[in-house]
Amino acid sequence: MDRIPVAGPWVTEAEVAEVAEAARSGWYENAGHYVARFERDFADYIGVKHAAAVPHCTSALHLGMLALGFGPGDEVIVPDITWIASAAPLAQVGATPVFVDIDPETWVIDPASVEAAITERTRGIIPVGLYGLTPDYDALRAIAERHGLKILEDAAQVIGSRYKGKLAGNFGDISVFSFHGTKLIATGEGGMLVTDDDDLFERVSVLRDHGRTKENFKNFYNTELGYKYRMNSVTAALGAAQLARVEELIGRKREIFGWYRDRLGGMNGVTLNAEPADRFNTYWMTTAVLDRDLGQDTQSLMAAFSERGIDTRPFFHPMSKLPAYADTPSAQGAETRNPVAYDISPRGINLPSAMRLTEADVDRVSTALREILGG
Numbered sequence: 372m373d374r375i376p377v378a379g380p381w382v383t384e385a386e387v388a389e390v391a392e393a394a395r396s397g398w399y400e401n402a403g404h405y406v407a408r409f410e411r412d413f414a415d416y417i418g419v420k421h422a423a424a425v426p427h428c429t430s431a432l433h434l435g436m437l438a439l440g441f442g443p444g445d446e447v448i449v450p451d452i453t454w455i456a457s458a459a460p461l462a463q464v465g466a467t468p469v470f471v472d473i474d475p476e477t478w479v480i481d482p483a484s485v486e487a488a489i490t491e492r493t494r495g496i497i498p499v500g501l502y503g504l505t506p507d508y509d510a511l512r513a514i515a516e517r518h519g520l521k522i523l524e525d526a527a528q529v530i531g532s533r534y535k536g537k538l539a540g541n542f543g544d545i546s547v548f549s550f551h552g553t554k555l556i557a558t559g560e561g562g563m564l565v566t567d568d569d570d571l572f573e574r575v576s577v578l579r580d581h582g583r584t585k586e587n588f589k590n591f592y593n594t595e596l597g598y599k600y601r602m603n604s605v606t607a608a609l610g611a612a613q614l615a616r617v618e619e620l621i622g623r624k625r626e627i628f629g630w631y632r633d634r635l636g637g638m639n640g641v642t643l644n645a646e647p648a649d650r651f652n653t654y655w656m657t658t659a660v661l662d663r664d665l666g667q668d669t670q671s672l673m674a675a676f677s678e679r680g681i682d683t684r685p686f687f688h689p690m691s692k693l694p695a696y697a698d699t700p701s702a703q704g705a706e707t708r709n710p711v712a713y714d715i716s717p718r719g720i721n722l723p724s725a726m727r728l729t730e731a732d733v734d735r736v737s738t739a740l741r742e743i744l745g746g
């Protein structure tokens with residue numbers, strides 16, 4: 372029996388043709404064409420003024436932190452539950468992450484926990500869309516405005532997701548996306564930074580090109596030290612062709628979740644991803660959290676699935692619990708401050724959500740879960 376993958380893209384001949392064309396023609400007078408087109412298409416799709424294509428979302432986050440002015444002595448609030456990339460570049464700019472709790476129902480950053488973490492050194496918030504669901508942006512924006520904070524929206528996992536009808540990517544001073552091979556739009560590695568702010572965009576444009584302004588593009592004349600964070604034509608061609616199919620890709624993710632909901636939705640002790648009335652969840656990653664009474668933990672569940680040829684991933688560990696942060700001030704007291712993160716993480720699991728999954732695959736995963744839980 373084939374192993375069922377946890378994540379992976381859906382690439383058609385349309386994308387292959389675009390990539391081949393870019394490999395053939397994305398040079399000389401066409402050198403900037405594919406990146407510029409992907410940036411324009413992406414900005415139009417999200418409904419924002421500017422987009423900058425970059426090598427990955429991690430570089431977009433780094434650029435966002437630099438452009439927003441997060442630096443030494445600043446505290447920036449991040450949910451304890453996310454991929455480490457949401458916080459790691461803070462170390463590169465010298466700012467301190469402050470890990471806060473998640474909401475027990477939606478698993479995304481809890482505005483009350485954000486409010487409680489604010490000090491006179493707080494400069495910004497990095498809210499993270501998780502597994503396809505956006506945070507409560509009205510509450511977060513109100514807090515940011517009350518305290519003069521910048522929002523760097525990490526929308527890596529929420530391409531196509533909506534909050535009160537508006538697409539993710541519209542809620543940050545700067546917002547960032549990932550096109551990693553596991554994401555809804557996949558280019559292998561790739562990312563996008565978007566903003567409505569002309570000055571922030573100008574700053575990002577210079578920083579991502581070794582401190583070179585547009586006027587100096589052909590003149591090897593750098594006005595400051597920056598970074599080399601630019602996307603290439605072939606990647607951009609793949610991204611644009613995937614973007615042209617975004618509704619189909621979202622439809623497939625929701626279809627996969629629907630298959631799981633039909634089989635596991637009514638199961639005692641199993642909670643799947645939430646979709647509050649004010650949000651549209653793309654269900655990028657179908658995730659199950661098991662009641663404590665079932666006596667299962669994520670690591671043994673993963674092993675049991677693996678024995679049955681099924682690939683899964685753990686619900687994110689609280690970052691404050693990772694060896695990477697264990698000895699830093701950010702981790703001190705986090706377990707007490709973030710009880711929900713510490714409670715849910717060890718009993719949550721990402722179920723296979725790859726684009727190529729069939730209903731029969733989901734059936735196999737659901738049957739395996741029932742079997743593991745003892746019927």
Ligand SMILES: Cc1ncc(COP(=O)(O)O)c(C=O)c1O
Nearest residue numbers: 427428429454456457527549551
């Ligand atoms: C929430 C979140 N932020 C940031 C990233 C980083 O994205 P990339 O791998 O494109 O750097 C990821 C990737 O998994 C992510 O899930």
